[in-house]
Amino acid sequence: MAETDSQTPVIAVIDDDANMRETVAALLTENGFEAHAFEGIAAFGAHGADGLDMALIDLKLNGESGLSLAMDLRARGNLPIIMLTGRGDEIDKIIGLEVGADDYVMKPFNPRELIARIRAVLRRTGRMTAPRPVSDAAIRFGDLRLDLQKRELLDAEGDEIALTNGEYRLLEYFLRHPDRVIPRTELLQELGSDLSSYVDRTIDVLILRLRRKIEPVPSKPVHLQTRRGQGYLFALGSEEG
Structure with a gap:
């Protein structure tokens, strides 16, 4: 078929x-x-x-x-x-x-x-002749762009910023649910299907690594923001939080 x-x-x-x-x-x-x-x-x-x-x-x-x-x-x-x-x-x-x-x-x-x-x-083998359609080819935030078909994070010059599988999946989830506070339990559930060894502390590690790759100043994130006692919020714009 x-x-x-x-x-x-x-x-x-x-x-x-x-x-x-x-x-x-x-x-x-x-x-x-x-x-x-x-x-x-x-x-x-x-x-x-x-x-x-x-x-x-x-x-x-x-x-x-x-x-x-x-x-x-x-x-x-x-x-x-x-x-x-x-x-x-x-x-x-x-x-x-x-x-x-x-x-x-x-x-x-x-x-x-x-x-x-x-x-x-x-x-x-001729079983797939075209890329799978997606709602958007890419999602932009700041000077960066996440290519959803190639599963790549690109900078302003089009160069790839290397992401691990966990980092990519977490970033894509944030970008598909922007401007909404997402609790840790939801993030763990999202990652748990093929990363079942993840625990609550691992989310913190992934967040830290992502900030180092996407934020101009990781200690003062403008995109991946923490909401203490609630979870995390991803802002596509540049408002610091």
Whole structure:
């Protein structure tokens, strides 16, 4: 099922680790894909590959072989496949690619890298011919611009300001909800889908790092403002708070 401009790529996640399965599914949904999660081959088999644009398959399923599933899918069609594994054995990677997998991603993976590889495979196999439409191509604040398609923060000259995945997600959330006090609990919930180890203090660390990257004077923030006892507020303009 090749994607047109109005279609959302549908991706199956087959992994026996419930946390990993839910984390990847949530990450896919956040990045504009439709995700279907399956615990193993039997559950996936009951659904079938019809209507899918890609399968993300864990190499070592509980009592089952992800390689066998990949071989079966490749024998029955040309569904793009990315293998996921926590093992570092190069032989596994070679076998996975030989049986027809389009790419191979090692756990733990960088979420942005996984999404980039998924999009690359979908484009290469003709399953995604255009970038996912977004409400705005970018959001500007001060002299900076957050490119929502490339997931990049750019300065006034167009040079990228490097952000970690957590910093990017936090900044994007603020920019999509400007001029509103956002409590810590809401920020933790937003980050918790694939950063479950975050705790309350981690928000403070991310806020500090973001201020160093986006504020002219980090100790006197004009954008990312603290509301004591309430949370944080992001001002798109230049009013100091």
